[in-house]
Amino acid sequence: MSDIPGDLKYAKSHEWMRQGEDGIVTVGISDHAQASLGELVYVELPEVGSELSPGDACAVVESVKAASDVYSPVEGVVTEVNEALADQPELVNEQPYDNGWIMRLSDVNKDDVAELLDAEAYQATLEED
Secondary structure, three states: OOOOOOOOEEOOOOEEEEEOOOOOEEEEEOHHHHHHHOOEEEEEOOOOOOEEOOOOEEEEEEEOOOEEEEEOOOOEEEEEEOHHHHOOOOHHHHOOOOOOOOEEEEOOOHHHHHHOEOHHHHHHHHHHO
16 A cells, blocks of 8 residues: 555645645655656656646656656746755655655645645545556
């Protein structure tokens, strides 16, 4: 069973987001997504300064099995990317909700956040698959 922290919001495409007190949003892929992909060997990060809309493909995670796009769950501007993933893509597998984050966004559209799933609703989508 996947780990689904209750303090995060989720997209149906398996991205999670955590909003900090400063309004900055951290984004990564869910435990379910990383487990489905298997051992990650490469992460292509978005460019800092990129303006994203919900559903935009903004990063790529590659495993020994497949490559998969990562989609922005919300509208925002990329302010930071997790440079550690260049040398340690396995951080996404080992700590998907902590050191395995992919990007941080500012100027996030609050309406987009409201449309994301809570942990219970995200769990329900996994059970449907």
